[in-house]
Amino acid sequence: MKILLIGSGGREHALAWKLVQSPRCEKLFIAPGNPGIAQCGENVAVDVTDHKAVVDFCRLMGVDFVVVGPEAPLVAGLVDDLATAGIKAFGPGKVAAQLEGSKSYTKELCREAGIPTAAFARFTQPGPAKDYIRGQGAPIVVKADGLAAGKGVVVAVTVAEAEAAVDMMFSGGLGAAGEEVVVEECLVGEEASFFALVDGERAVPLASAQDHKRVGDGDTGPNTGGMGAYSPAPVVTEEVATRVMREIIEPTVAAMKRRGAPFRGVLFAGLMITAEGPKLIEYNCRFGDPECEVLMPRLEGDLVDLLLATAEGRLDQVSLGWRPEAALTVVMAASGYPGKPETGTPIRGVEAAEALEGVTVFHAGTKAQPDGTLVANGGRVLAVTALGATVAEAQKRAYEGVARIDWPGGFCRKDIGWRAV
Structure with a gap:
């Protein structure tokens, strides 16, 4: 069957890598993909925010199944629009995707269904949110209600830090994601x-x-x-x-x-x-x-x-x-991340890292220059992944892979897996 994978990050490279191992996968298209994912299939320049363009591409190319990787197209209802067009897709519809798209939707569902979660309150104005925070004390957690690319959660260790997070969100620091805020107790564990x-x-x-x-x-x-x-x-x-x-x-x-x-x-x-x-x-x-x-x-x-x-x-x-083995991945990020990352810096040695037994390098934010040079094109750029009999062995192999990558413009943590090791 012909499959279209939506996305361009490390998650999508890992999915593409696994999808093409299936004998059922006759052809894999990726929109928009990246240079690493291109080793698994054909990158296509389809605007995934234009749902009609996605449907038209599927019809033109005879796509049988669409796999949606990132959250934004799910929350925007891409799966619903594909279903309306008679095209099968993996992922929840727009309403079900509110489980990720709205923190307050999930918290209310937890309350309704008796699901164990942190005590919480919802706010649409900064004043009442700050009053609640002062009443509860710190540490406390402040969350933007909407999608914020992993940056919408502040675990505040002081009341002042929590109030600053409220101000940042309501003043537009996270765009529309911060128009409503959820304040939660800080769970310990x-x-x-x-x-x-x-x-x-x-x-x-x-x-x-x-x-x-x-x-x-x-x-x-x-x-x-x-x-x-x-x-x-x-x-x-x-x-x-x-x-x-x-x-x-x-x-x-x-x-x-x-x-x-x-x-x-x-x-x-x-x-x-x-x-x-x-x-x-x-x-x-x-x-x-x-x-x-x-x-x-x-x-x-x-x-x-x-x-x-x-x-x-x-x-x-x-x-x-x-598989009985453990797996561990080390993210290599561009200098400046999670602030403004330094893009365009050259990366060498990916093939040398992958030559190691049990090591795979997934591309998360890369771009190929016209001369073939691989450069950074995002904040999180590579995910150097290894299998091992234990987490410690997988960790050792992954960092051996990292050592073979020549990228002065990047950095990584040196202690991934420390809790397990």
Whole structure:
């Protein structure tokens, strides 16, 4: 079958890498893709914000199935428009994608369905938000309601810091995402990422992962989209995974069905494993980035079959397995990230890194110059991923890969996986 993959980041490179391993994948198109993803299929210059253009491309090229990688097209309703045109797609419709598109939508659903999560309040004006913060004290968490590319959450250690976050969001620092703000209690525990495929009726657990959000070693500095990840997460034991499915994922699937917006796609639960058990921090409605880069190398079986079964409501007919090895990915970012990244700097040595056993380099923000030189074209640029018998072995291999990449304009954390190691 012919498949169109939407997106251009490290997540999409990992998905493309796995999709083309399927005997069912006759041809893979990627819109817009990047130089690394181009090794897996054909990059196409289709404006993914123009849903008619996407539908027209699918009809012209005979695309049988569309896989939507990033959150913005999901929240914008691309899957609905493809369905209206009779084109199968993987990912939730516009209403179901509100689980990621609106923090307050998810918090209200948790309240309705009795899903364990942080206590919260919603605000559309800065004054009442600040009054609430002063009443609660710090530490406290301030979140922009809408999509903010991983930068809409401030874990404030002082009341003043929380008030500054409120001012920043309501003054337009995050655009429309900050027009409403959710203020939450600060949960204590260890964070983890948990993934499940959902076909509208039933949910099948995938694997766990743990990422490193802060830019600096020792989990210091500002939050980012993720500086690295590893899978599985030791904190997500079999008992914890069972509780997550029973107390968080399955009640969510049932609640979405009751609301008339059945969820179909991948449900990515950001969790805090507290002394009382797992609690939901937030939902994403797509594979994580950089978590996808550690899930795909561990996944056994046919990704096309899995995603199709999810879209067609027949997850009970497929099985999946996981390699016993651990996987770890180190994100190499451009100088200046997570502020204004320095783009256009040349990168060499990717092939040398991939020559190492068990190492794959996924491109997240790269561009090829006319002479073939690879340059940085974003904040997070490469995800150097390795498999190993343990997290420690995968970590060692990934950093050996990093050492082979010649990129003076980039940097990475030196301690990805430290909790597990």
